Amino acid sequence: MRITQGCFSFLPDLDDAQITAQVQYMLDRGWAVSVEYTDDPHPRNTYWEMWGHPMFDLRDAKGAMIELDDCRKAHPDSYIRMMAFDSTRGFETVMMSFIVNRPAAEPRLHMTRTDFESRSQKYGWDARI
Template sequence: MRITQGAFSFLPDLTDEQIAGQVQYCIDNGWAVNIEFTDDPHPRNTYWEMWGLPMFDVKDAAGVMFELNECRKAHAGRHYIRVSAFDATHTWESVRLSFIVDRPENEPGFALERQEIDGRRIHYRTTAYATVKPEGARY
């Protein structure tokens, strides 16, 4: 099951050129671009591991693509990698754009579990099949 999180996730995977274009847009707006990765695809897993530091002083997308390729070397195929852009201007101070750039080849998806409690009430719970295994060995 294809994970859809962040922008562009219903589109086909972005090519490197398209990623660089989006990154350049973020840089031109003065946002700091970050590269993050995780192997826990749960939608409520908000805080991913950061790859290096936020790139505050990179002026060209090529710098970010360089880091992204480094990150891919280490994690591609086994982790989700996303690019996020942080806007530090006063009153924004939050992430303005975030999109997945790399995903595991095989995404098993989620299990929906139902739990009966307090008589007939039902609790629903989603678990990613991947997270059954320990971190680092999931994909």
């Protein structure tokens, strides 16, 4: 199963040149960029671990790519995403996010069905790698 969250999640993984172009797009709009990572990409887990600080004054995508490379080295088997925040309204609003790193083996969900009394059935899920 491929985790699909954020922009571009149904496309093939972006290469570093494409990531750099997207980060520059974020910066050209005045958005702050951050790098986040997690081992639990559940859709309700919106609070991933932040790598470093948000890059509010960054003007060149190379700075964000350096941070991304450092995060990849420290957490090669984690999900890593790039986030863009807009603070023009006085609070941080997520404008864009996309996954830039995935573990080699993504978790899978397996459905089990158990026959129960009176022809009823119960379903359950378990995670598998």
